[in-house]
Amino acid sequence: xxxxxxxxxxxxxxxxxxxxxPDSLKELLKREQHTQEALTILFNEIDExxxxxxxxxxxxxxxxxxxxxxxxxxxxxxxxxxxxxxxPFEKPVFIITLPRTGSTFxxxxxxxxxxxxxxxxxxxxxxxxxxxxxxxxxNEKTILNFDKSLKFRRYLVxxxxxxxxxxxxxxxxxxxxxxxxxxxxxxxxxxxxNLPKYSKFIEKIKFDxxxxxxxxxxxxxxxxxxxxxxKNRRFLLMHHLNSNVNLKxxxxxxxxxxxxxxxxxxxxxxxSITNLTIYDSKLFQSPLSRNVKFIxxxxxxKYLKEVRKYDLRRSIEEIKNCSFQRAIDINFKxxxxxxxxxxxxxxxxxxxxxxxxxxxxFTKYLADSHKxxxxxKHINDFLLDGERIRRxxxxxxxxxxxx
Numbered sequence: 001x002x003x004x005x006x007x008x009x010x011x012x013x014x015x016x017x018x019x020x021x022p023d024s025l026k027e028l029l030k031r032e033q034h035t036q037e038a039l040t041i042l043f044n045e046i047d048e049x050x051x052x053x054x055x056x057x058x059x060x061x062x063x064x065x066x067x068x069x070x071x072x073x074x075x076x077x078x079x080x081x082x083x084x085x086x087x088p089f090e091k092p093v094f095i096i097t098l099p100r101t102g103s104t105f106x107x108x109x110x111x112x113x114x115x116x117x118x119x120x121x122x123x124x125x126x127x128x129x130x131x132x133x134x135x136x137x138x139n140e141k142t143i144l145n146f147d148k149s150l151k152f153r154r155y156l157v158x159x160x161x162x163x164x165x166x167x168x169x170x171x172x173x174x175x176x177x178x179x180x181x182x183x184x185x186x187x188x189x190x191x192x193x194n195l196p197k198y199s200k201f202i203e204k205i206k207f208d209x210x211x212x213x214x215x216x217x218x219x220x221x222x223x224x225x226x227x228x229x230x231k232n233r234r235f236l237l238m239h240h241l242n243s244n245v246n247l248k249x250x251x252x253x254x255x256x257x258x259x260x261x262x263x264x265x266x267x268x269x270x271x272s273i274t275n276l277t278i279y280d281s282k283l284f285q286s287p288l289s290r291n292v293k294f295i296x297x298x299x300x301x302k303y304l305k306e307v308r309k310y311d312l313r314r315s316i317e318e319i320k321n322c323s324f325q326r327a328i329d330i331n332f333k334x335x336x337x338x339x340x341x342x343x344x345x346x347x348x349x350x351x352x353x354x355x356x357x358x359x360x361x362f363t364k365y366l367a368d369s370h371k372x373x374x375x376x377k378h379i380n381d382f383l384l385d386g387e388r389i390r391r392x393x394x395x396x397x398x399x400x401x402x403x
Contacts, residue, residue: 012057014043025068034209038184039064042198051193056284060189063181066125071182071216073128074223087222092235093350094259098303099240100272101262102335104168107238109339111173112361115352116236118173122146123224125178130227146170175238179220183213185244192281192295203243210249218253241306251318258325258350263400264332266307266393267386274299296383304389307396325349331401339366
């Protein structure tokens with residue numbers, strides 16, 4: 001039980017959450033056992049640890065419920081329009097990389113070429129009524145409501161810092177983490193709350209459940225594109241490397257997919273993601289319960305582990321013995337210093353024509369983004385063990401020429 005100004009509150013357990021759901025979502029969770037199991041562990045551990053603020057719990061509960069409603073609407077839409085699953089999904093390209101490696105920059109930049117379908121944040125949050133291109137009046141109302149919510153969230157955590165670190169809007173493409181919430185997978189929450197049981201569960205998700213999750217994501221993406229012209233277009237998707245990423249399952253569902261990995265100095269990566277997480281933690285924790293040292297240590301361990309797994313992830317048959325080039329590696333410094341050159345190389349690797357129009361739209365975007373570029377204060381660098389990070393990443397840095 002929790003107290004707030006001396007008033008006792010109900011527990012934050014899964015049972016409390018489940019009892020608040022409409023019958024349709026209860027039925028959805030009964031069918032989707034992997035989601036129910038994940039949410040059971042998540043809520044019960046939050047209830048046990050008591051690190052989340054009341055406002056953070058209300059926000060988390062709202063996000064999960066909204067995600068489940070969206071997923072349920074998509075499932076119902078497919079029952080009415082089974083042709084949704086016929087939406088073309090040929091040769092998608094995933095940006096699969098550590099966060100804070102320039103992935104959002106690359107995702108936004110490439111999405112300016114409309115031969116890519118890079119789903120916007122609002123499309124992933126509210127996929128029904130179907131998003132259209134150009135957007136309808138109904139779509140615009142949805143976007144406006146979400147924009148208000150996003151601005152308020154950024155006001156709470158420090159809008160200048162968030163806009164400088166990750167200044168995307170509702171109409172910009174975002175990562176697949178927004179669809180994973182409906183599967184019971186939250187990337188952000190374990191980074192700021194001490195939830196070892198939930199973190200371990202995510203790491204140990206069964207292969208068959210990974211397949212179900214990626215099939216669900218594919219169905220959601222097809223629903224998003226259902227009323228849009230997908231002729232001669234390919235999906236461009238961002239899927240940050242975390243313990244929930246299973247490449248073998250991903251390429252089982254998306255058999256002809258390619259992926260881009262951006263390699264950056266790991267100390268800079270961990271410093272950047274830790275700072276962003278500390279700002280985001282204001283949404284879920286009170287100042288008294290916020291543990292900056294835990295966030296810094298947890299993310300250091302988490303991403304050093306991801307770096308150690310690079311070679312293991314790439315040893316799977318779906319990459320090693322693929323009949324085409326599955327993996328595309330680029331260097332962060334090269335991307336920042338010579339973006340157009342890197343784009344030409346990417347387009348060559350994914351077998352897409354790079355033409356004069358590409359040059360024009362990319363150059364314009366780069367000029368505009370440079371004008372609007374801001375910086376934000378790093379508040380945690382003194383907590384990082386830079387020497388350890390550099391030592392453990394020596395072989396990785398040498399292999400991918402990171403200096």
